Amino acid sequence: MSRLTDNIDFHGQALLLRAERQKVISGNIANADTPGFAARDFDFRAALADATRQHASHATSSGASDAAPAAHRLQATQPGHLGQSSAEGARIDSTVLRYRSVEQASIDGNGVDLDRERAAFADNAVRFEASLRFINGSVRTMLSAIRGE
């Protein structure tokens, strides 16, 4: 919308991606005993850059006129393409997921290293909370500016 909310927007996108990553890692932990399962994760930096770019392009295109003609809309011809709604800016599907390399292979073909997954899960939870705090701080700053206290 503007510079006022840009910071909140960015951290909002990061928050959505953190939630997605939390989901992927919880899937890895859930499948810690499944034969033949390979642990998966995604490149957070690339995903966030992608999401903010998508979000920004969507914001500028829809900012010109609310009812944009259908011809100006992005065409989604592949399941991996991102949609139009702003909430879809930060969306992870199976096309961006990568297999984690296996360090200690197990005999049933399961590639989940539970220690590593739990560490990634805790790390992601802390970063999720960090994003929450950044948003909270921005909101509080803005509120105090509005109130003039």
Place this chain on the structure above:
Amino acid sequence: MSLMKVFNISGGAVSAQSQRLNVVASNLANADAVAGPDGQSYKSRQVVFQTQPTPDGSAGVKVSSVVEDNAPARRVYEPAHPMADQEGYVTQSNVNVVEEMVNMISASRSYQNNVEVMNTARQLLQKTLQLGQS
């Protein structure tokens, strides 16, 4: 919000692990059961875990089937036993008790892991709900 789906994934995993624990309990309970009049003894049962993929890239888990172990039954020499055959052997189940204990510990650890995942997701959701307050 995809944090909600963590509950689906981990909930499914907890349910699968509890079924595994159930099967372990059944195996341990029948570890010393002897064969009935038909000569068929209890066969050890094992759960088979299978990944349950969803279109959005997450991976749940489910018990696809419970299979019976076809290992030969244990035969113990006990001539005084009422179920002993002509040679004096009693046919018992084919449950490997040590294996089952290991299975039990593994299931319990995985259960705890998934419960912890759900707890963390719940805390994060609670903090998200309090966003912008106070």
